[in-house]
Amino acid sequence: MPERTHDITLTVNGVVRHATVPARRLLSDCLRHDLGLTGTHVGCEHGVCGCCTVLLDGEPVRSCLTFAVTVSGHEITTVEGLAGPGGRMSPVQRAFAECHGLQCGFCTPGFLCTVTALLRENPAPTDAEVVEGLSGNLCRCTGYQNIVKSVHRAAELIAEES
Amino acid sequence: MKPPPFDHHAPRDLGAALAALAEAGARGKVLAGGQSLIPMLNMRLAAPEHLIDINGVAELDTLEAGPAGVTVGALARHSRVERSAEAAEAQPLLGQALRLVAHPAIRNRGTVVGSLVHADPAAELPAVLALLGGSVRLARAGAAPRDVPAAEFFTGPMESAVRPGELAVSAFFPAPPPRSGTAFREVARRHGDYALAGVAALVALDDDLRVAQARVACVGVGPVPLVLDVTEESAGDDWAAAARAVRERAEPEDDIHATAGYRRHLAGVLAEQALREAALEGRANA
Ligand SMILES: Cc1cc2nc3c(=O)[nH]c(=O)nc-3n(C[C@H](O)[C@H](O)[C@H](O)COP(=O)(O)OP(=O)(O)OC[C@H]3O[C@@H](n4cnc5c(N)ncnc54)[C@H](O)[C@@H]3O)c2cc1C
Ligand code: FES
Ligand code: FES
Numbered sequence: 001m002p003e004r005t006h007d008i009t010l011t012v013n014g015v016v017r018h019a020t021v022p023a024r025r026l027l028s029d030c031l032r033h034d035l036g037l038t039g040t041h042v043g044c045e046h047g048v049c050g051c052c053t054v055l056l057d058g059e060p061v062r063s064c065l066t067f068a069v070t071v072s073g074h075e076i077t078t079v080e081g082l083a084g085p086g087g088r089m090s091p092v093q094r095a096f097a098e099c100h101g102l103q104c105g106f107c108t109p110g111f112l113c114t115v116t117a118l119l120r121e122n123p124a125p126t127d128a129e130v131v132e133g134l135s136g137n138l139c140r141c142t143g144y145q146n147i148v149k150s151v152h153r154a155a156e157l158i159a160e161e162s
Numbered sequence: 163m164k165p166p167p168f169d170h171h172a173p174r175d176l177g178a179a180l181a182a183l184a185e186a187g188a189r190g191k192v193l194a195g196g197q198s199l200i201p202m203l204n205m206r207l208a209a210p211e212h213l214i215d216i217n218g219v220a221e222l223d224t225l226e227a228g229p230a231g232v233t234v235g236a237l238a239r240h241s242r243v244e245r246s247a248e249a250a251e252a253q254p255l256l257g258q259a260l261r262l263v264a265h266p267a268i269r270n271r272g273t274v275v276g277s278l279v280h281a282d283p284a285a286e287l288p289a290v291l292a293l294l295g296g297s298v299r300l301a302r303a304g305a306a307p308r309d310v311p312a313a314e315f316f317t318g319p320m321e322s323a324v325r326p327g328e329l330a331v332s333a334f335f336p337a338p339p340p341r342s343g344t345a346f347r348e349v350a351r352r353h354g355d356y357a358l359a360g361v362a363a364l365v366a367l368d369d370d371l372r373v374a375q376a377r378v379a380c381v382g383v384g385p386v387p388l389v390l391d392v393t394e395e396s397a398g399d400d401w402a403a404a405a406r407a408v409r410e411r412a413e414p415e416d417d418i419h420a421t422a423g424y425r426r427h428l429a430g431v432l433a434e435q436a437l438r439e440a441a442l443e444g445r446a447n448a
Contacts, residue, residue, distance in 0.1 A: 003167050004169065006170065022163070022167065023167075023168060023169070023170030023213070024163055024164075024165040024166070024167055024168060024203070025163065026163075026164065026165070026200075026204075029163065045164055045201075045204045046201035046204055046205060047197060047200075047201055047264075047268060050265070050267065053267050056270070059241075059270045060266060060267040060270060061267050061270050061271050062197075062267055062268065062271070064200075064204070065196055065197055065200040065201065065268075065271065066196060066200070066271065067170075067193075067196065067200070067215075069170055069172070069215070070172075070193070070196070070215055070217050114266075114267065117266075118266075131353075132353055133266065135265055135352055135353040135354050136264070136265025136266065136267055136268065136354055
């Protein structure tokens with residue numbers, strides 16, 4: 001018997017998207033395979049690495065621990081949706097580029113989404129708050145120092161530009 | 163695809179959820195935040211035929227705080243309870259513990275009630291419920307709901323009193339006694355990881371601010387939260403004696419993360435710290 005499918009609607013980066021998926025389709029796979037948005041990376045698929053973090057109604061969540069059917073009707077922001085009008089990189093993205101907050105870039109989409117939400121909630125975090133805010137994202141390249149710097153730099157950029 | 167196939171049920175109200183659960187019986191599972199269940203599906207450690215997804219049941223998304231304590235509905239996420247000023251006022255230990263549960267992105271989805279039902283022996287919230295003597299309300303189609311006290315709710319590692327066809331609709335965390343304080347201390351490899359060991363403490367004081375009651379609930383040192391009354395040992399603020407009692411009564415096991423001896427040691431150190439902190443808070447509140 002073929003597996004039952006569900007018609008779902010997601011607003012991804014401001015665009016209404018439809019997909020027909022089996023219930024077991026993870027949101028991460030739905031974004032990558034059904035919608036062609038491969039910016040969301042997948043590392044562990046059990047919630048530990050944070051690569052797959054996207055914003056669900058503005059809040060960071062693990063897309064590998066969310067079924068696409070469960071969030072039908074909701075808004076998703078992926079790394080592809082962080083840039084501003086005309087494709088200008090967001091302050092968080094520019095800060096990561098400026099401070100060398102990435103090397104291979106595998107972990108970066110998850111960090112960018114996490115940090116975007118972190119700074120929205122706490123526009124001037126302390127070092128300790130940054131480290132705690134990033135504790136759910138793993139990076140195997142940078143040693144984190146430049147990522148922490150990037151977060152502080154992003155906070156400055158956001159403050160300057162607002 | 164990583165998870166095995168299943169039939170997805172998306173009830174919009176409690177009645178429909180209970181009906182779907184009743185029909186699925188032992189072949190069904192509740193999907194709440196999915197932060198424990200989906201990893202198990204992705205690793206194919208679980209393969210339920212039916213998932214009853216309660217994320218659309220708005221009436222379960224409740225949080226009530228009052229003089230008696232805090233009642234958390236099945237769809238209240240960790241982050242909501244953590245941020246609630248009313249819940250912090252009515253029962254501070256909830257927020258103290260929630261800050262140690264996983265990472266913000268996981269707390270945005272995971273539910274308090276789901277964590278209790280999941281009953282991981284290293285999880286913080288079961289210890290909170292056990293220490294405070296709270297309870298979980300279980301509903302099933304066509305029957306009156308039953309309230310299960312914490313002491314009977316946790317039955318083994320990853321095992322709770324929820325039977326097939328039942329939905330945990332809410333959990334009740336009683337308010338602390340007057341002139342009391344609470345604290346949660348743990349050691350984890352990284353902030354947000356499951357703890358190697360953790361201790362929740364409650365200290366209540368008498369009119370002269372002497373210790374009237376001292377209790378701890380330890381995680382990571384047994385199959386279920388270990389609740390110990392250390393009132394006698396704590397007389398005169400002798401937290402070191404209380405810590406000795408905890409070390410003697412804890413029965414941890416070795417695993418890949420830590421030896422039993424190290425866990426026993428941690429339980430003692432953390433109990434001493436948590437009890438001292440709880441007493442300080444209690445005196446500040448008095
Ligand atoms: C990387 C990572 C780190 C984590 N670290 C911690 C940690 O440090 N401490 C900690 O406590 N937790 C931790 N967690 C687990 C997290 O707290 C989960 O959210 C929680 O354990 C389960 O809640 P849930 O709502 O996600 O439940 P689900 O995953 O949806 O369900 C878990 C189980 O409970 C059952 N269930 C859920 N709700 C109900 C209900 N209302 N009625 C009946 N059955 C129900 C499900 O059928 C399933 O068997 C971590 C998770 C991850 C992925
Ligand atoms: S892929 Fe989702 S947390 Fe690792
Ligand atoms: S930049 Fe390579 S994993 Fe982070």
